[in-house]
Amino acid sequence: MQEILYTMNIEIQLKEAIIEAVQHLYKQAANEKAIQIQDTRKEFAGDFTIVVFPFLKMSKKSAEATAQEIGEYVLENTKEVEAFNVIKGFLNLSIGNEYWVDFMNQNFGNEDFGIVAESGDAEKVMVEFSSPNTNKPLHLGHIRNILLGDAVARILKANGKKVYSVNLVNDRGIHICKSMLAWQKWGNGATPESTGQKGDKLVGDYYIKFDQEYKKEIAGLVAAGTDEKLAKDQAPLLVEAREMLLEWEAGNEEVRKLWATMNGWVYEGFDKTYEKMGIDFDKIYYESDTYTLGKELVLEGLNTGALHKKEDGSIWADLTSNGLDEKILLRSDGTSVYMTQDVGTAHQRFSDFHIDKHIYVVGNEQNYHFQVLKLVLKKLGFDWADAIYHLSYGMVELPSGKMKSREGTVVDADDLIDEMLRTAREISKEQGKLENFSKEEVTEILRKISLGALKFFILKVDPKKSMTFIPEDSIDFNGNTGPFVQYSYARIQSIFRKAKEKDIEIPTGLMADFNFDEKEMQLLKMNFSFPATVHEAGKNLSPALIANYVYELAREYNQFYHELPILIEEDKAKRDLRLMLSEFTGNTIKSAMGLLGIEVPPAM
RNA sequence: GGUCCAGUAGCUCAGUUGGAUAGAGCAACAGCCUUCUAAGCUGUAGGUGCCAGGUUCGAGCCCUGGCUGGAUCACCA
Numbered sequence: 001m002q003e004i005l006y007t008m009n010i011e012i013q014l015k016e017a018i019i020e021a022v023q024h025l026y027k028q029a030a031n032e033k034a035i036q037i038q039d040t041r042k043e044f045a046g047d048f049t050i051v052v053f054p055f056l057k058m059s060k061k062s063a064e065a066t067a068q069e070i071g072e073y074v075l076e077n078t079k080e081v082e083a084f085n086v087i088k089g090f091l092n093l094s095i096g097n098e099y100w101v102d103f104m105n106q107n108f109g110n111e112d113f114g115i116v117a118e119s120g121d122a123e124k125v126m127v128e129f130s131s132p133n134t135n136k137p138l139h140l141g142h143i144r145n146i147l148l149g150d151a152v153a154r155i156l157k158a159n160g161k162k163v164y165s166v167n168l169v170n171d172r173g174i175h176i177c178k179s180m181l182a183w184q185k186w187g188n189g190a191t192p193e194s195t196g197q198k199g200d201k202l203v204g205d206y207y208i209k210f211d212q213e214y215k216k217e218i219a220g221l222v223a224a225g226t227d228e229k230l231a232k233d234q235a236p237l238l239v240e241a242r243e244m245l246l247e248w249e250a251g252n253e254e255v256r257k258l259w260a261t262m263n264g265w266v267y268e269g270f271d272k273t274y275e276k277m278g279i280d281f282d283k284i285y286y287e288s289d290t291y292t293l294g295k296e297l298v299l300e301g302l303n304t305g306a307l308h309k310k311e312d313g314s315i316w317a318d319l320t321s322n323g324l325d326e327k328i329l330l331r332s333d334g335t336s337v338y339m340t341q342d343v344g345t346a347h348q349r350f351s352d353f354h355i356d357k358h359i360y361v362v363g364n365e366q367n368y369h370f371q372v373l374k375l376v377l378k379k380l381g382f383d384w385a386d387a388i389y390h391l392s393y394g395m396v397e398l399p400s401g402k403m404k405s406r407e408g409t410v411v412d413a414d415d416l417i418d419e420m421l422r423t424a425r426e427i428s429k430e431q432g433k434l435e436n437f438s439k440e441e442v443t444e445i446l447r448k449i450s451l452g453a454l455k456f457f458i459l460k461v462d463p464k465k466s467m468t469f470i471p472e473d474s475i476d477f478n479g480n481t482g483p484f485v486q487y488s489y490a491r492i493q494s495i496f497r498k499a500k501e502k503d504i505e506i507p508t509g510l511m512a513d514f515n516f517d518e519k520e521m522q523l524l525k526m527n528f529s530f531p532a533t534v535h536e537a538g539k540n541l542s543p544a545l546i547a548n549y550v551y552e553l554a555r556e557y558n559q560f561y562h563e564l565p566i567l568i569e570e571d572k573a574k575r576d577l578r579l580m581l582s583e584f585t586g587n588t589i590k591s592a593m594g595l596l597g598i599e600v601p602p603a604m
Numbered sequence: 605g606g607u608c609c610a611g612u613a614g615c616u617c618a619g620u621u622g623g624a625u626a627g628a629g630c631a632a633c634a635g636c637c638u639u640c641u642a643a644g645c646u647g648u649a650g651g652u653g654c655c656a657g658g659u660u661c662g663a664g665c666c667c668u669g670g671c672u673g674g675a676u677c678a679c680c681a
Binding site for chain 1: 607608609610615616617618619620621622623624625628629630636639640641642643644645646661662674675676677678679680681
């Protein structure tokens with residue numbers, strides 16, 4: 001909290017100074033919201049800029065005159081402000097070096113700069129992400145979801161929240177029965193061991209097989225004169241899958257056994273993928289554990305009159321008064337739907353953890369579902385429904401269009417990760433910079449780079465927007481990429497290794513009257529704005545803000561590195577400053593990348 | 605058809621929530637390694653901000669109406 005206060009402090013101070021100035025000059029109270037403080041653009045002199053247009057009605061003077069007056073007052077009455085200039089309606093204030101030197105001295109060596117520690121009474125936030133179905137392997141769509149959820153959890157933690165990362169495994173339902181049924185019919189007892197196939201892949205193949213055979217049946221029925229809609233509903237395979245679901249809910253031992261076996265295969269596969277991605281959960285919920293609670297809650301709702309039953313026995317929520325339709329909560333055969341279990345799961349979580357907020361990271365295709373979920377929970381009398389927030393993100397598309405898992409046009413998660421690793425290895429070989437490292441160290445570095453490339457590529461895009469995944473671009477390690485940022489970090493580490501070799505003393509502080517070069521100041525200010533960026537990213541639940549920030553920071557550092565000598569600098573005071581700035585930037589890069597779940601390598 | 609979301613350089617994306625001359629990367633072209641890591645740095649070129657109105661000192665951002673694309677409106681999840 002300290003450094004947040006510190007970096008925001010100056011802006012708060014300036015704001016107060018402006019209010020005071022307006023009060024003094026125009027005898028009127030300025031609306032705090034009307035005071036806009038922004039960073040002064042590089043091409044002008046100054047550190048912070050006040051937009052004076054909002055005050056013109058009070059001053060009844062031109063923008064320039066108003067800015068001039070306020071500037072003079074602030075200069076006189078605020079000790080941090082050293083100078084000002086006016087360009088059109090913009091008042092540019094310059095902060096004295098003393099302030100910046102002090103800021104530098106206090107923070108450059110702080111590895112937790114910008115990170116707020118969790119307090120005792122921290123807000124408790126649960127973040128649900130990943131949420132796979134156990135009928136197919138993870139793919140690129142899941143990757144965006146997982147990376148977003150993981151990064152959001154990290155960012156919220158860095159904002160001082162108590163965060164619970166949870167996964168919800170959709171391990172039951174008609175779709176799971178489909179792959180079970182197909183395996184039963186055509187699997188010939190195949191197992192991951194017998195085939196050498198990863199468990200999730202094996203099960204996924206039978207899900208596809210079901211769909212193929214199902215489509216054949218439909219085609220056959222239609223050819224025999226059946227109406228297409230009817231054929232889809234009555235194809236023998238689907239009927240059989242429905243029966244299997246009924247038996248599953250009734251606890252049929254054989255069905256449950258097959259179910260447990262096949263899900264076990266899938267979990268082994270998922271675990272490998274999560275491990276490769278470096279993802280952990282605090283708790284994993286299984287739909288099979290919570291759907292019964294959902295059913296109970298629905299039946300209770302029926303008793304209290306919140307819900308109603310139709311003639312065929314199905315149970316519905318009437319949402320017409322909310323401008324929506326009716327929503328089914330239990331089928332006529334008594335089995336539950338997706339919404340049923342979500343009701344149960346939500347209830348379970350709020351009573352398990354007494355959370356203040358629950359964020360669901362789920363694709364925007366389910367916007368309607370979450371709108372309905374909140375309304376249904378409200379209808380059932382749960383006030384905490386308001387604490388549910390759907391973090392809705394855009395779909396990942398390929399240049400060729402949408403991914404369809406049943407049509408085999410998906411980008412598999414494992415394949416993608418392997419491909420990134422292959423690329424990293426190739427580039428690294430070409431560069432030949434890792435020759436002094438052991439085989440284990442090289443493996444570790446390549447892992448960090450390849451994963452960093454993938455994570456950064458996905459996370460730099462605004463979550464709300466859909467994104468196009470271009471394979472050639474994703475394996476590009478130049479420009480606005482994870483490896484670019486990691487490279488900047490590795491350069492900094494290299495400097496400190498060299499410094500040690502040469503016995504160059506690492507500085508601990510600066511003299512108060514130090515004068516900064518333009519480039520040094522720009523780099524310092526980039527670091528300065530990290531805490532505010534963390535805050536913004538937390539407020540907007542947007543890792544993209546962090547990714548874009550850290551890219552800018554790395555770019556700034558590379559320019560600094562290129563323009564100014566560091567270890568070679570003979571003037572000790574300058575060398576010290578540049579080493580301090582390097583250390584500061586290295587810490588910030590590491591923290592920022594950490595918020596994205598990306599590790600940084602010591603060399604590359 | 606109803607509802608929701610998006611449209612910014614050839615391509616992929618930013619744009620500090622209404623502020624100064626709209627920025628990066630990729631691709632193209634031209635430069636920079638006997639000096640701390642060239643996965644880097646510098647420069648050139650590339651824009652009627654989907655279109656038309658409106659709000660105001662000021663609009664890529666807000667409002668209205670179109671156009672285009674996507675999502676959704678299941679006894680799927």
